[in-house]
Amino acid sequence: MNPPGAPDPFLDNLGRIYGTFIGGLLAIVGTLAILEQLGLPDQIIGYVFVFVTLAIYAGIGIAARTMRVSQYYVAGRQVPAVYNGMATAADWMSGASFVGMAGTLYVLGYDGLAYVIGWTGGFVLVAVLIAPFLRKFGAFTVPDFLGARFGGNLARMIGILVLFACSFTYVVAQIYATGLIASRFLGFAFETAVYVGLGGILLCSMLGGMRAVTWTQVAQYLVLILAYLLPVAILSAQEFGFPLAQATYGGVLQRIAELEQQMLASGLADPATLVPHLQPFTTLDPLNFFALIGCLMIGTASLPHILMRYFTAASVRDARRSVAWTLLFVAILYVTAPAYAAFAKLEVYQNVIGAGLDALPQWIYTYGKLGLVDICGQSAASADAVREACSAQPGNTGVLRLPDLAIDRDVIVIAMPEIAGLPYVIAGLVAAGGLAASLSTADGLLLAIANALSHDVYYRMVDTRAPASRRLFIARLLLLGAAILAAYVASLRPSDILSMVAWAFSLAAAGLFPALVLGIWWRRCTAAGAICGMIAGFGITFYYLAMTQFGGMEEWYGVKNVSAGLFGVPLGFAVAILVSLVTPAPSRHVQALVLEIRKPSGEPVLRDGAS
């Protein structure tokens, strides 16, 4: 065990290390911008960004390698709150948040803001209800807590099952996003690009476990937030002379509303298909809007790979502060996403809609070739293809109308620099940011999966006397196995899996939230109650998701299946409470344990976990 005050050359110089890192990153951006003016080809700029950042992550991963169990699982429990906040923010913001969030807001308008509200508000729940108590408990993993609080391996097994259900599809989607970005900017075949991404992920996490992942995630946060803020700041400065896009895009929203009216008046848009950007409840009714906010919030508070990050804090107080910093760092991205959507929409409404079919901007064809922009129902691969597709449409006059254009959500952020005519350096930086977001989340998820297998299944259930070296060997072996399996699934381009990612929140919410909250806040909650609650909540959510998606079942009360937790969470609570009340109260030992985890001071309850 490392005492918190022990000298550590890395921990004592964090400010200098990451300060140098930011300086170096800006220097690379500046140098490449100059070289681009001198004629450096785009392809090379893309290579430099992707490989330089990958090399840095791998370097941190190798430098932070460890042979200590507590370093491997919880980074020695000495990560300062601000850095833990950054690492958790990177862990949390997936490729989908980075690449897809702004696109979702572009498509859904006001209703998409349910994601912004739900994914930020959830951290208040984490800080108040869960993180400090799990930190005090001193577990390595979330199932570890369930096993100790709810008397044994059945609760632990169900916890592991829920963890797999919500983590595996999620990690496949991350690797898929990595492959998409690498194939766009490196020109590799998608299947090859997936394995390049996998190599990056493994270099970060194999040798150093949580310790290495923590410090690469901090670097990845810095890359991704810089890459997200810069393009939209440049646009805002061009448009309004002031780079804080988050404050200026009110003016953009007004222009969008005016253009919508003009397009309707001139017949370029159809009132039946135009989604007014500012009008609430056009694509989601209020029930679905609020249900989605609730499910995303509770899901955030239950995702094992996020909760496990707070086990690395140096104290209960630091765990609580880490959550606050996480929310701040996450909020910076989420308040920027609507600005992205607004600037992109303005650009499209102004310069693309109403343009002649032979005078479309070049980016349409760049992304049309990748199948991400459709015009008149066909991929917009070239001017000829567009003309051909549109001439088949009734009423076409050679001018692009709004209903003719379909942009994939993932394009908005990646293509933004090209849409706005910014230099290619910015596009390269955005690619590096998207890659950072996907890699950091994939690292966290794979670690959560492999740790549950090696710590909870192997060490706690199979061989409780395994020496540290064998535990670490098994952990790394399982990490490798899980990573290769996920990359293989991603390389098959499984569209079903991608649509299932949003399910992770409802599954985690229904399966874990009632057991975690009642386990901490209600001493009377019994093992039988929690186990029945988890099975019931998870079961009904899974049933609803599967049956509405694949079984052709009618939606209940019109609730969309991304909000399936609306049924699972209350049922999980109700069953857990009712069953607890009819079963004998937990032993005095367990009740004392609950009192102990509530109190910040004193030794961790599970001493064994910190060995």
Place this chain on the structure above:
Amino acid sequence: MTQLSEQPPANARRWWQQTMRLALLTLAALAVFAFAVHAFVGALDTLVFFGFPLGYYMAAQGSVIAFVVLVFWFVAWQERIDRKAGVAEPSPRDPEGSL
């Protein structure tokens, strides 16, 4: 697990009540900004704030900023409660316990 107390003494009970009250207050504020405000989006949209319709602004930024303020306020207040009740941890890296 040697020092587990089975019955909380009066002091500890008061501390837990304060903790519970703070938690409920924070969750109530969370509910206001996550749900209640947005139920009035139609009425709020008639007001304009820095060029934004206020209802849209609350969903896109206002609530998020409120969450950030709320969570830092909660953390500071909980630390105060813990310190006063004498259950806060000593911390070698940060003896003052300030944010």
